[in-house]
Amino acid sequence: MKETTERVLQPAEIAEACRQLTDQGARLQMAYAWFPEPGESPEVLYLADEGPGKPFPLLRCRLSRESVQLDSLASQIPLLGWYEREMTDLCGITFAGHPESHPLVLHEGARPPLPPLDPRYLKDQIMPYTEEAWDLPPVEGNDVQILPFGPVRGDVLESAQIVFYYIGEAILHCHPRLFFKHRGMEKRFEGLSPMMGTLIAERISGIGSVSHALAYCQAVENACECEIPVRARYLRSILAEMERLYNHLYYLGHLCHTTTLKVGEAQGKLLAEQCKQLNGFFTGSRFLSGLLKPGGLRRDLDLNGLPGRLRTLEPEIESYMRALETTNSHLDRLITTGHLPYQTAFDQGASGPIKRASGIRRDLRCDHPYAAYDSLTIKIPMCRDGDAHARAQIRMAEIRASIALILRGVEEMQEGAIDTELPMSPHAEGLGWCEGPRGSTYYCVHFDDSGRLARVKVKSPSFSNWRVFPFTVHDTNMMDYAINEASFGLTMAGCDR
Amino acid sequence: MPIWTLYGLSRGLATTPWPGKGDSAQQQGVLGLPVFNPDRCDENCRACVDSCLPGAIGVEASVSGERLTIDYGKCIGCQLCTETCPGGALEKSDHWAFGVRRREDLVWTEALATQEAQELKNVIRSTFGRSLHIRHVDAGSCNGCESELQALNNPYYNLHRLGIFFTPSPRFADLLLVTGSVTYAMHEPLLETYNAMPKPKWVMATGTCAVSGGVTGGGYSCAHGLDGILPVDIYLPGCPPNPSAMIHALLLLLRRAEQMVHGGHYGQ
Numbered sequence: 001m002k003e004t005t006e007r008v009l010q011p012a013e014i015a016e017a018c019r020q021l022t023d024q025g026a027r028l029q030m031a032y033a034w035f036p037e038p039g040e041s042p043e044v045l046y047l048a049d050e051g052p053g054k055p056f057p058l059l060r061c062r063l064s065r066e067s068v069q070l071d072s073l074a075s076q077i078p079l080l081g082w083y084e085r086e087m088t089d090l091c092g093i094t095f096a097g098h099p100e101s102h103p104l105v106l107h108e109g110a111r112p113p114l115p116p117l118d119p120r121y122l123k124d125q126i127m128p129y130t131e132e133a134w135d136l137p138p139v140e141g142n143d144v145q146i147l148p149f150g151p152v153r154g155d156v157l158e159s160a161q162i163v164f165y166y167i168g169e170a171i172l173h174c175h176p177r178l179f180f181k182h183r184g185m186e187k188r189f190e191g192l193s194p195m196m197g198t199l200i201a202e203r204i205s206g207i208g209s210v211s212h213a214l215a216y217c218q219a220v221e222n223a224c225e226c227e228i229p230v231r232a233r234y235l236r237s238i239l240a241e242m243e244r245l246y247n248h249l250y251y252l253g254h255l256c257h258t259t260t261l262k263v264g265e266a267q268g269k270l271l272a273e274q275c276k277q278l279n280g281f282f283t284g285s286r287f288l289s290g291l292l293k294p295g296g297l298r299r300d301l302d303l304n305g306l307p308g309r310l311r312t313l314e315p316e317i318e319s320y321m322r323a324l325e326t327t328n329s330h331l332d333r334l335i336t337t338g339h340l341p342y343q344t345a346f347d348q349g350a351s352g353p354i355k356r357a358s359g360i361r362r363d364l365r366c367d368h369p370y371a372a373y374d375s376l377t378i379k380i381p382m383c384r385d386g387d388a389h390a391r392a393q394i395r396m397a398e399i400r401a402s403i404a405l406i407l408r409g410v411e412e413m414q415e416g417a418i419d420t421e422l423p424m425s426p427h428a429e430g431l432g433w434c435e436g437p438r439g440s441t442y443y444c445v446h447f448d449d450s451g452r453l454a455r456v457k458v459k460s461p462s463f464s465n466w467r468v469f470p471f472t473v474h475d476t477n478m479m480d481y482a483i484n485e486a487s488f489g490l491t492m493a494g495c496d497r
Numbered sequence: 498m499p500i501w502t503l504y505g506l507s508r509g510l511a512t513t514p515w516p517g518k519g520d521s522a523q524q525q526g527v528l529g530l531p532v533f534n535p536d537r538c539d540e541n542c543r544a545c546v547d548s549c550l551p552g553a554i555g556v557e558a559s560v561s562g563e564r565l566t567i568d569y570g571k572c573i574g575c576q577l578c579t580e581t582c583p584g585g586a587l588e589k590s591d592h593w594a595f596g597v598r599r600r601e602d603l604v605w606t607e608a609l610a611t612q613e614a615q616e617l618k619n620v621i622r623s624t625f626g627r628s629l630h631i632r633h634v635d636a637g638s639c640n641g642c643e644s645e646l647q648a649l650n651n652p653y654y655n656l657h658r659l660g661i662f663f664t665p666s667p668r669f670a671d672l673l674l675v676t677g678s679v680t681y682a683m684h685e686p687l688l689e690t691y692n693a694m695p696k697p698k699w700v701m702a703t704g705t706c707a708v709s710g711g712v713t714g715g716g717y718s719c720a721h722g723l724d725g726i727l728p729v730d731i732y733l734p735g736c737p738p739n740p741s742a743m744i745h746a747l748l749l750l751l752r753r754a755e756q757m758v759h760g761g762h763y764g765q
Contacts, residue, residue, distance in 0.1 A: 106718075107681075107682050110681065110682075110718075112717060116717045116718075121717065123715075123716060124715045124716060125717060126681070126715075126716070126717060126718070126719075126720075127681070127717045127718065129681040129682075131685055151682075151683065151686050152634055152635075152667075152686050152690050154665035155663065155665065156633045156643055156646045156647050156650075156663060157635070157643070158635050158638075158640055158643055159634070159635045159636070159637070159683055159686070179682070180637070180680065180682040180683050180686070181635070181637045181638070181677070181680055181682075181683070182637075182680060182682065182718055183637050183677075183678065183680055183713045183716065183718055183719050184716040184717045184718040184719065185713070187716055187717060188712065188713070188716060192550075195577075196550050199550050199573065199575050199577075199712060200550075200712060203573070203639045203641075203711075203712060203713060203736070204639060205639060205640055206638070206639035206640045206641020206642070206643075206644060206737060207640050207641065207644050209641070250644075250647075253651075261501065262501075263501040263502070263504055263505035264501060266505065266511075266651070266652045267504070267505070267508065267652075269647075269648070269650075269651035269652070270511050270651055270652045270653060272648075272651070273648055273651045273652075273653045273654075274653075276648070277525075280524060280525070280526050280527035280739075281525050281526035281527075282526065283526075284526060284527065284528035284576075284589070285527065285528060286527060286645075286739060287641055287644070287737070289575075289736075290528070290574070290575050290576050298576075298580060299580070323500065323501070323504060327500075327501070491640050492635075492640065493638065493639045493640035494640075
């Protein structure tokens with residue numbers, strides 16, 4: 001793949017190579033498997049990030065037909081734990097010595113006749129399922145109570161179950177059971193044309209439709225060696241920042257909801273609504289979808305009126321954020337809540353504003369510029385505190401940066417073509433990435449011999465951050481839980497796919 | 498805290514007067530589902546059929562030869578057909594109020610079938626007056642529908658002013674509002690929620706996924722929306738339907754608004 005340094009290894013060499021990468025300071029970003037030929041053995045790929053400007057290290061390893069097994073690396077590189085369990089569930093690869101060797105993506109009781117991502121598994125074949133009890137960590141002691149919360153939770157929330165082990169107010173352990181919303185989205189890409197794949201990517205996480213479509217389109221363009229016109233690059237960056245804006249404003253409103261700051265909640269959500277209305281007015285979609293395609297954009301946008309509208313909104317947003325930062329009752333609930341130390345954030349794979357709030361200076365927009373981010377330079381906001389307040393502060397700084405970026409982007413953008421022909425590329429492979437509102441999104445695409453999609457791997461930021469989140473809940477109290485969860489700004493749809 | 502009271506008051510009224518007064522200008526620029534102009538359609542061209550991923554546009558044999566069929570219940574509003582149609586038979590539109598009481602009303606038919614009075618039983622009004630309590634269940638959505646449902650409670654739409662509330666417990670709910678194409682893991686929790694609701698109760702399929710499965714339905718882990726799982730009273734396609742479309746559909750259930758789509762025709 002372009003922009004990566006590939007190494008093809010034997011199964012026995014993988015563990016050593018991964019350790020080497022982490023020793024050099026690289027951080028693994030995702031691991032996945034695919035079946036290059038139907039009926040043959042799978043190939044496993046590990047993607048890492050070595051830091052700004054350096055190509056992504058990529059380790060590839062074809063398993064033998066006789067032994068679809070690898071040694072688990074989860075006890076040494078914890079963030080790989082979920083990727084390994086996902087490969088077990090969806091690709092049938094076993095990982096010897098995995099510390100949490102129970103199902104993750106498919107719930108207990110789901111029994112697909114073949115691994116669902118095996119190309120021989122038919123696209124529209126529902127898998128048999130009977131509800132089964134699932135492995136919960138055992139409890140000792142008379143005073144510990146268990147509270148299963150969800151999957152249908154209060155208010156309008158996405159489905160997920162959080163199991164609390166608690167004594168009185170104190171949470172001893174929190175055990176999220178996710179993937180209720182697993183829709184098998186990666187399977188949906190199979191056999192589609194590059195254009196149609198965009199429609200699927202946009203619908204993996206509705207409130208991240210630009211980040212997903214962008215990472216997907218870039219992966220396809222990377223595979224097909226297609227350079228898109230400058231105007232399309234600018235428009236893509238502007239759309240990505242518009243997405244960040246409405247997401248972060250909603251985040252602030254929702255955070256106020258959990259700290260019971262009513263007017264703050266109303267104002268945050270109103271500002272998010274106003275941004276969505278701007279999206280609708282200028283792009284035809286409140287979620288900015290239906291615009292991107294591999295090769296550029298589907299239609300040109302007239303954004304001349306956008307800076308004016310944004311400038312009237314800017315003082316409102318600014319005064320709102322200033323008021324939040326001077327409200328003691330609100331800050332009291334955020335400061336020290338849900339503390340995520342640097343090392344945990346790094347080891348467990350935290351992404352986006354979460355990792356930047358814990359002192360990890362990584363942002364794909366700067367480290368590996370895409371779209372127009374090589375000309376639209378940004379300053380990465382950083383915090384070291386790692387608490388709910390730090391996570392909110394990062395987002396507030398990003399709101400300011402996004403507005404500035406949109407204004408500059410519209411000003412600098414020249415007239416010109418918005419798309420280019422996408423060459424047909426049988427057997428091509430590509431990697432695409434994007435720093436969305438919630439963190440890093442990666443897409444890997446593999447084409448078949450007729451230039452249709454054979455496998456698309458999606459790494460969404462919430463998959464990373466849900467893995468990290470429980471570490472901030474243990475040994476805290478019930479009163480802070482909702483605030484802590486809101487401060488992470490997680491989505492289920494992206495995580496579950 | 499007093500500063501926030503002042504802050505709130507100084508911002509004045511943020512709520513839209515719609516649907517009481519005014520038009521639906523709050524969705525200015527937002528594209529709805531495409532509109533079909535049969536007289537501009539070249540019968541032998543299949544560009545739109547090939548461009549429709551969820552299979553909302555199809556071909557059906559009839560007495561006068563083959564003709565196009567459009568099922569808005571499957572449309573994800575991706576606008577691809579409007580971009581590929583060479584003759585402008587399918588056009589972008591601002592039609593979004595697609596809430597209907599019968600699933601068939603989302604299917605475009607050449608001649609408008611005579612409408613029988615498809616009125617919900619008067620029991621709705623006599624039981625609930627003009628108020629409604631909703632329990633939402635996410636049965637596997639992309640979070641787009643949730644985002645718009647959450648928007649209903651922002652100061653702009655301010656759903657409470659219409660006497661409509663979200664309730665945490667199904668025991669207090671009159672309406673089960675379902676999003677998503679129903680994954681295998683959410684199937685049971687969805688039925689349990691429905692069964693926990695007191696009678697009389699209603700079900701609204703919200704978003705194209707819940708109406709027909711859209712592009713997420715089927716596959717190894719999903720059903721094709723609510724049909725065959727729960728009895729549906731209101732279908733609201735859209736990907737996602739915007740907050741105004743949701744308000745329209747809720748008022749339609751309460752018989753406080755008129756249905757806009759009959760036999761796939763908008764506004765007749």
